[in-house]
Amino acid sequence: MSNKKNWPLWEIFVRSKNGLEHRHFGSLHAADAEMALENARDVYTRRNEGVSIWVVESKHITASNPEHNGELFEPAQDKVYRHPTFYDLPDEVKHM
Amino acid sequence: MSEEQIRSLEKQFDERIARDEKIEPKDWMPEKYRHTHIRQMSQHAHSEVVGMLPEGNWITRAPSLRRKVALLAKIQDEAGHGLYLYSATETLGVTREELYDQLHSGKAKYSSIFNYPTLTWADMGAIGWLVDGAAIINQVPLCNTSYGPYARAMIRVCKEESFHQRQGYEIMMKLANGTPEQKDMAQDALNRWWWPSLMMLGPTDDKSVHTEQSMKWKLKRKTNDELRQQFIDQTVPQADLIGLTIPDPDLKWNEERQSYDFGAINWDEFWQVVKGHGPCNKERMKARVNAWEEGEWVRDAAMAYAEKKQERKQKQAV
Ligand SMILES: [Fe+2]
Ligand SMILES: [Fe+2]
Numbered sequence: 001m002s003n004k005k006n007w008p009l010w011e012i013f014v015r016s017k018n019g020l021e022h023r024h025f026g027s028l029h030a031a032d033a034e035m036a037l038e039n040a041r042d043v044y045t046r047r048n049e050g051v052s053i054w055v056v057e058s059k060h061i062t063a064s065n066p067e068h069n070g071e072l073f074e075p076a077q078d079k080v081y082r083h084p085t086f087y088d089l090p091d092e093v094k095h096m
Numbered sequence: 097m098s099e100e101q102i103r104s105l106e107k108q109f110d111e112r113i114a115r116d117e118k119i120e121p122k123d124w125m126p127e128k129y130r131h132t133h134i135r136q137m138s139q140h141a142h143s144e145v146v147g148m149l150p151e152g153n154w155i156t157r158a159p160s161l162r163r164k165v166a167l168l169a170k171i172q173d174e175a176g177h178g179l180y181l182y183s184a185t186e187t188l189g190v191t192r193e194e195l196y197d198q199l200h201s202g203k204a205k206y207s208s209i210f211n212y213p214t215l216t217w218a219d220m221g222a223i224g225w226l227v228d229g230a231a232i233i234n235q236v237p238l239c240n241t242s243y244g245p246y247a248r249a250m251i252r253v254c255k256e257e258s259f260h261q262r263q264g265y266e267i268m269m270k271l272a273n274g275t276p277e278q279k280d281m282a283q284d285a286l287n288r289w290w291w292p293s294l295m296m297l298g299p300t301d302d303k304s305v306h307t308e309q310s311m312k313w314k315l316k317r318k319t320n321d322e323l324r325q326q327f328i329d330q331t332v333p334q335a336d337l338i339g340l341t342i343p344d345p346d347l348k349w350n351e352e353r354q355s356y357d358f359g360a361i362n363w364d365e366f367w368q369v370v371k372g373h374g375p376c377n378k379e380r381m382k383a384r385v386n387a388w389e390e391g392e393w394v395r396d397a398a399m400a401y402a403e404k405k406q407e408r409k410q411k412q413a414v
Contacts, residue, residue, distance in 0.1 A: 005399050006193055009186070026249070027183045029192060031395075032402035043176050046169075047256075066123045 141181035211374030218285035224264015237317035
């Protein structure tokens, strides 16, 4: 095994067509951002899957911890008044 | 964590999978789940990568430009499959270098079918038709497996595989309808690849160690024997259609089972190849290790160049 530096890991986001958001497609190793873009093109868009690519080095992504999912996401569960179905209106009201 | 806590976590974990929830990289998971997935997924990745070698053998000798671009594109796809799967495996906390090291040192396995030689152009047809065909049967159920990154990688892989099988079958069809020599060549390739393709679907159920656990984690949906039967039932009519003969004198339609009965598989041969004594095991590993070692200076140079560019940019910014 070499003790030289390994190519870092990059996360690849692809916009499949204009009008749609970039979506996470996968990851790959590359020496720098330029090479990551070129490799992403070869790996993820060989069949017209994309019109735009973002690459970001994986170490720059901060992810929430699933162990904290309770405190992060549960408070939204009892806020039913944020949904239109919470409001009782007579059937005669149209277009609302 | 106490043993009791772990057991309760494991129970919740299994229930999540039973409810068809996906497991994502940062979720808690039993160590055994992690290890089993690293083993199976990396083995799968290695197979994609080593699988390029027998076909690479014929790129420069493809009989026409049309065949050549198709074969190149197919092999490039396999490199991509290897990459999707390695990346997915890395989400479980193992590095790419460790995975390569396991392959190169012989610690990790890859599909033993790639240890057979590709002797004629017809082998490109037989591989696409039979080997990719068997791979598809193995892979389609994995699009629903419990580990999110693996399932997503498999969806991408499966989308690309069907072209592989069709280009292979087209090669066989063309040869089977060609001169008598070409037809013989196609038949010879079928004769050599048929049995290894059946073996590729894994040991028989009574000899398969991982099945029960793998079913629970949706690493498997059907048993090896079921997959093999499915492969045979769908492939025999395809051979009939182009006038080739499956090299199995015991092959017979079973009206009652609505399936083909087939002859005994030579499992001794299978285990010999798995243990490293197939016709090309050494050659394949040598090619892999050479590619990795002789490419080291290129990887290092790319890294050094990237760092230099970065430094230059920083200096300019000052
Ligand atoms: Fe593949
Ligand atoms: Fe394939």
